[in-house]
Amino acid sequence: QKEVEQNSGPLSVPEGAIASLNCTYSDRGSQSFFWYRQYSGKSPELIMFIYSNGDKEDGRFTAQLNKASQYVSLLIRDSQPSDSATYLCAVYTGGFKTIFGAGTRLFVKA
Amino acid sequence: DAGVIQSPRHEVTEMGQEVTLRCKPISGHNSLFWYRQTMMRGLELLIYFNNNVPIDDSGMPEDRFSAKMPNASFSTLKIQPSEPRDSAVYFCASSGDLANTQYFGPGTRLTVL
Numbered sequence: 001q002k003e004v005e006q007n008s009g010p011l012s013v014p015e016g017a018i019a020s021l022n023c024t025y026s027d028r029g030s031q032s033f034f035w036y037r038q039y040s041g042k043s044p045e046l047i048m049f050i051y052s053n054g055d056k057e058d059g060r061f062t063a064q065l066n067k068a069s070q071y072v073s074l075l076i077r078d079s080q081p082s083d084s085a086t087y088l089c090a091v092y093t094g095g096f097k098t099i100f101g102a103g104t105r106l107f108v109k110a
Numbered sequence: 111d112a113g114v115i116q117s118p119r120h121e122v123t124e125m126g127q128e129v130t131l132r133c134k135p136i137s138g139h140n141s142l143f144w145y146r147q148t149m150m151r152g153l154e155l156l157i158y159f160n161n162n163v164p165i166d167d168s169g170m171p172e173d174r175f176s177a178k179m180p181n182a183s184f185s186t187l188k189i190q191p192s193e194p195r196d197s198a199v200y201f202c203a204s205s206g207d208l209a210n211t212q213y214f215g216p217g218t219r220l221t222v223l
Contacts (some may be wrong), residue, residue: 044153095166096165098143
């Protein structure tokens, strides 16, 4: 069974701090890795994708991938109350199939 | 460019009625996905299409659920007959690259009474 695991949270951080969200996956053949943000009552919104080992930065967001450890993370710098949402980790394992984690709820305290 | 379009946004129906959900993928995308999301089960993949052909429908919960994609710009998900346990938010997503980057529609919130 191919799986994607996330801590359900909630993860609570003060405004301005770094939020660190983590995800592990079971299929070593996984090819692409995504982070989606989902506000309550809204649809998942793609915020980051990463294909290669290492870090990828986009504004306040940094995605980190370690294929040897089967680990993906998302760092949010200078966290804002507007970042409060559920963050879904998604892993593409091939054959048009992407597996989503259950999500981590992030709460940024003003 | 318009994103994924879904209709209706909200649907309230009575048990036993037929429900049809509609999706228009992003123009040029060749893969389409139907998901269901509930608090208890999270985001579940129901079925996906590539080039209008159903590839895997193993996530469809029962024979009451069916999906079609008659052309590249339209797909439907039908539930007949509907039951209260079908109440959920149904998302459609589409993808147009080899990395399977998916973009979600706004969803249809279905309530079956």
